[in-house]
Amino acid sequence: MIKGVQFVVGLTAGGSSVDFAQTNMVFTNSSKIVDLERDTNINSSSSNVVFNSTYSGDTWYIIDIQNNESGDGGALLENQEQFTIYANLDSAKVTPNEAFTIEVKPPIGASYAINHKGPPGSLT
Template structure:
């Protein structure tokens, strides 16, 4: 009995289709992985850029003059006890939590981190020696400075008073560096006058 001739054309087409489908599935999966990695890298790059901009630019500015006050009468040997200045946010600046701000006082012979006044209370006090405090709040968002928080917000101003451990003498060049938790530090450099009075505008 003669055997029926075999034909493998149908099997060859089916195998080719399976191989093609396998290649398409693998290529699609690989493309998905590559695109996902690309999107992740792009997002990380954007986050890095935004963080770098936030860290490199200071959002603080001095409002008005810097004053040095004490019990001076213009006599030789008088010293400045407190350095007072007002701070606000620069245009477009984001709010800054002053409960997390670090202030560092320095001159030619001293470097000290000033101790913040207790900010869990709304009582406004002058700082203790070697410390700093918010002594006045202007334009608080809720209109009541007595209940305002240490979060400096747009249009708001904090008056800051600093009392270095060693009081400032005549002709002393000093700096106070305001270091927020986010953003660049803001440095205030001034020189005490040759004759120190009770109130002195510092330049």
């Protein structure tokens, strides 16, 4: 079973900044809908939101920030920045060949669905 999903997010050309301290994520598969909780480090006043410990629960984390020109390390995704997100799946697991979606829901603007399928065969 897949116990976590990692992906990279960035802004579209000309897109407005997105506050990940106010962004929600939802995992969906054929049997569950799970609201993934935001890591407690991801808040509007935090100067370093990058997570580097042990993952737990149905949660999501920012594990890397690329192109951070301002050097602030905060949760505001700005022009040219890329956040690497890790979604830890505790109660929500993905079995082989199972379709799943992680929906990224920013506080303003359209949500973005990441649709994928678990790899075939046995996962250990």
